[in-house]
Amino acid sequence: MSLSETLIARARDIAPMAEKEACNTDRNRKLSDAVIDACCDAGLMEILVPKMYGGHELDYATMAAVVYEFGRYCTSTAWVLSFYIGHNYIHALWPKQFQDEVFADRPFSLTPGTIAPNFRLNPVDGGYIASGLSQWNSGSSRSDWFLNSGLVMVDGKPQGAMAFMVPASDVEIIDNWDMAGMRGTASGDARLNDVFVPRHRAVEVADLLNGQSPGAKIHDNRIYSLPILPFVLGETLPVMAGAYRGAADAFKQLTMDRYSTFTSAKVQDKQTAQIRIGHGQAGAAIAETLLQDYARFLDTVDPAEIRPIEKRAEIRARMGMIADYVYRGINELMLGAGGGAYRNTSPLQRFLRDMNVLRVHGFLDVETAAENLGRVQLGLEPNCPL
Structure with a gap:
């Protein structure tokens, strides 16, 4: 093995x-x-x-x-x-x-955070002073470091964006994550108050987006030369494909176990239930195929092929459409699952709530992503990061 x-x-x-x-x-x-x-x-x-x-x-x-x-x-x-x-x-x-x-003490770190430019970075000797508040810090309940991003300010004017790392001890974690979905992700806010960031802990966001980071010059493996957005979008895809499979299997089991409230007939004998099981199983298989296809793509593509902004816009729109597809598929299952599926103990309602939140995620919102692709196809400037 x-x-x-x-x-x-x-x-x-x-x-x-x-x-x-x-x-x-x-x-x-x-x-x-x-x-x-x-x-x-x-x-x-x-x-x-x-x-x-x-x-x-x-x-x-x-x-x-x-x-x-x-x-x-x-x-x-x-x-x-x-x-x-x-x-x-x-x-x-x-x-x-x-x-x-x-990586001094062990070959990994627990690092929540986001690359959305929420912070102000004021240049000083040897680095920057970072201040501000960021949202959506998934995994912040356990952390060693935090990933952040901010605008470099000179004379009150932004001079580009930098992504940067700070140890968790420098971060004020705000326990305010109370959402309708993705409830278990501890994606609360994080505040930095005049935290010094040494220059070696910062990277230009433009270099990450273009796959030309300092790490790309250190490591020969092509994966470290990928533009960062296709990889970050790839973080979300196995979550969504897994959710669809989990919902489809949970619905199948629920249908096999259910009896009609008023007639005591087995629900699995109803044609509508059989159709929904078929849709769910086939739909989940399609999501899995899309995941496998993207894995082959990301593991074999020449990084130079996805540096053009048109290609990155296409990838982002594809992920938005997959998020919407998975949500709609799970929602269709819920329509035939009965009231009991909405109990907090039911995995189905969690899958539905979670995908309802994920499909409006900043990187997965299908309308924003499709609009961006349309703008790029028309020769216009993108209106969100690529």
Whole structure:
């Protein structure tokens, strides 16, 4: 068995723990320490960390398959795990001095955060002073470092955007994550108050978007030269494909177990229920095929091929359409699941709520993504990051 197969098998073994914890994850608004520790102990966090730092330096397909296993049971768990694994990949794009720092004690870090430019960076000798408030910091209940982004301000005017890392000890984590969906992701706000950021902990956002980061010059593996947005979008895809499969299987089992309230007839004998099972199973298979197709693409494409903004706009629009497709498929299942499926103990209602929130995520909103692709196709400037 290859290392990739071994890690996927470990994820498959741990995933039922996430299923058992799913209600508590939702209720507590964060993953349990037991699930996070099990994933760390299984070596899942370092899937994409370079071998020179003790990582596995595997491919996106391995990461996607691992995250998918959790997505079938708990969307929140899959989302946070995908970010933890993905942000360890992002660490490898930073200057070597930071990589030496972040991987000094172990071959991974638990790093929530976002690259949305929420902070103000004032240049000083040796780095920047960062201040501000950011939202959507998924996984912030367990953190070693935080990924951030901000505008460099000179004489009160923005002079470009920098992504940067700060240790969790420099961050004020605000426990205000209370949402209708993705409740277990601990995606609360984070505040920085005049935090010094050494220059080696910062990277120009433009270099990340173009796949020309400092890490791309250090590591020979082509994966570290990918433009960052196609990879970040890839973090979301196994979560969505797993959610569709989980919902389809949960609906099938529910239908087999249900009896009609008024007639006591078995629900599985109804043609409408049979049709919905067929739609759900086929729909989930299509989502899985889309995931496998994207994994092959991301693991084989020449980074230069996806540097043009037109290609990145197309990828973003594709992900938005997949998010909308998965949501609609799960919603159709819920229409035939009966009132009991809306109990908090039902996985179906969690999958629906979670996908309802994900489909309006800043990177997954289909209307914004489609508009952006249309603008680029018409020769207009994009109106959101690519």
